[in-house]
Amino acid sequence: MNPTSVDIPVQRLPHGADLDLPRYATPAAAGLDLLAAVTADLVLTPGGRALVPTGIAIAVPPGFEGQVRPRSGMALKSGVTVLNSPGTIDADYRGEIGVVLVNFGHTPFTVRRGDRIAQLVIAPCMHAEWREATTLPSTQRGGSGFGSTDAPREPGS
Numbered sequence: 001m002n003p004t005s006v007d008i009p010v011q012r013l014p015h016g017a018d019l020d021l022p023r024y025a026t027p028a029a030a031g032l033d034l035l036a037a038v039t040a041d042l043v044l045t046p047g048g049r050a051l052v053p054t055g056i057a058i059a060v061p062p063g064f065e066g067q068v069r070p071r072s073g074m075a076l077k078s079g080v081t082v083l084n085s086p087g088t089i090d091a092d093y094r095g096e097i098g099v100v101l102v103n104f105g106h107t108p109f110t111v112r113r114g115d116r117i118a119q120l121v122i123a124p125c126m127h128a129e130w131r132e133a134t135t136l137p138s139t140q141r142g143g144s145g146f147g148s149t150d151a152p153r154e155p156g157s
Contacts, residue, residue: 006061006064006122007061008058008059008060008061008122009058009059010022010056010057010058010059011056011057011058012055012056013037013055013056013057013096015037015039015053015055016035016037016053016054016055016056017055019035019037019055019113019114020035020114021056022034022035022054022056022120030119030121031069031119031120031121032119032120032121032122033071033116033118033119033120034054034068034097034099034116034117034118034119034120035054035055035114035115035116035117036052036053036054036099036111036112036113036114036115036117037052037053037054037055037056037113038052038053038111038112038113039113041110041111041112041113042110042111043108043109043110043111044080044101044102044103044108044109044110044111045103045108046079046103046104046105046106046107046108047102047103047104048102048103049083049100049101049102049103050100050101050111051098051099051100052098052099052100052101052111052117053096053098054096054097054098054099054117055096056096056097057094057095057096057097058089058097059094060089060090060091060093060122061091062091063091063124063125064091064122064123064124064125065088065089065090065091065122065123065125066088066089066097066120066121066122066123067086067087067088067089067120067121067122067123068082068085068086068087068088068089068097068099068118068119068120069082069085069086069118069119069120069121070082070085070118070119071116071117071118071119074116074117078103078105078107078109079103079104079105079106079109080101080102080103080104080105080109081101081102081104082099082100082101082102082118083100083101083102084100086121087099087100089120091125097120099117099118101117101118
């Protein structure tokens with residue numbers, strides 16, 4: 001283990017026993033590839049969505065989370081992406097990792113056993129401790145709403 005890694009216990013479930021464990025495609029990759037543990041081809045029609053099993057369960061340590069993210073090539077080529085992106089795997093969850101895929105493309109998309117369907121990023125996760133205040137520190141943006149940083153600016157500002 002190197003200083004930028006964390007030990008994650010992984011359990012292969014019976015329907016994923018023959019699949020590879022998640023792995024990094026390259027030495028500098030941020031995400032591990034998650035594979036589809038479907039028992040039969042799954043066709044996602046345009047606009048359709050499905051929970052795709054991965055055949056594994058993991059034990060994320062406290063202070064970390066697992067983030068399930070789309071694969072960019074799949075999204076670009078077919079319009080298929082992770083619907084609740086990023087999906088969060090909490091440190092106390094011990095069930096199977098499932099990936100909610102949605103087909104925003106124009107043609108049916110087939111998920112086959114062993115297909116790389118998403119990425120899993122392990123990231124540090126902080127807990128907030130609320131401190132109620134009557135006022136908040138001021139900022140240049142202030143209370144401007146959604147998208148306010150893209151508002152037209154006065155000349156010279």
